[in-house]
Amino acid sequence: MDPYSLKKLNEYRRTRRAATLLTDLEDGRDRVVAEGDQVAGELGEHIAKAFRSGKSGSVEADGHSYFLNVHLPPPRLVIIGAVHISQALAPMAKIAGFDVHIIDPRTAFASDDRFPDVRLDAEWPEVVLKDNPLDPYSAVAAVTHDPKIDDFPLKAALESGCFYVGALGSRKTHAKRVERLTEAGLTPEVISRINAPIGLDIGAASPQEIAVAVLAQVIQALRTRGLESKRGEVA
Template structure:
């Protein structure tokens, strides 16, 4: 790999952006495809699939065969709300490879004793989230059921382009939430990305089961192409 390509790759990695090094197997010629350029690349379909899976591999046939070396940042999950569901969700998410952070200004709930091995920030989202630098490889899970806590986090996640944004609450509660968020100037296309009621519809009846439903939905949002996600919703 030449120095210019390596420098460009490291720049993308430092900024937590996806990048793929495409190596033509017959000639050894390499090129870098940045995340923002994937959809316009001749190998867009193969590269998109590799990035979703987070897995490098060979694409193409015959003389056109290439190796796709995929570089994607570790997926993160920010859980707003130090509640019972979060206590079940945090270790499950860590076990599947997510870096998890709990945010909740309620210091009675946001404690290291309740969330061992998980970073806990006992601050309001508007203070905590800028330091976390939300990005397209971050999932936002809002679970407090308190508009003053959840909605600033949802707004920040939508503006940052988080790959998953979900919120606890009934359809009625969510309809009122959508009205308040729309009043802040968020476009309907962004608001439509919020998963609410949160989680896959598996009939979950207790906090651990709800955590499973949420994690399944988050994984689907990261790994499935958009049409498949919509069919499964």
């Protein structure tokens, strides 16, 4: 391996950027491709597919045999609101492999008793996200119902290209939210990336069932990144 490739790959991994190490298995040459870098032809298609699936493997392209080692940042789920839904969502998301982070400035809600074994910050999202910036491998689910708490992280999530953005609330509540975000300068196209009402439509009735619907929608968004048409079918 080229020492330069190793340094570059490690740098991308440290900074939570998705990267693939591409090794030509015949001559041993390698290079690092970051997600979004343009690679032409058959190989480019294999690389795009590898980024979407997160699966490493050998491929044949343009008469060469390559090994693609995909390094995706671990997906993160940031839950705004230490509410009843979050109590079910956090442990399930952890089992599914997400780094879970709950933020809620209301100390009565954000208590360690209610949320054992999960990263919890009883602070305003503005403060917490400054030191823990969102990125394309982060999902944000805002579930407080309170615009004072939810609006800032929703805007930040849209601006950071988070792979999933969801907000709890009825269609009426969401219509008002759209008005506020529009006033804040976001375009209708950007705002339409918010999944609201939140969660896959499975008829969820209890907070626990809503948590299942939200987690399923987050996983769907993660596994269909870059397949916008597919994602658009979900309400």
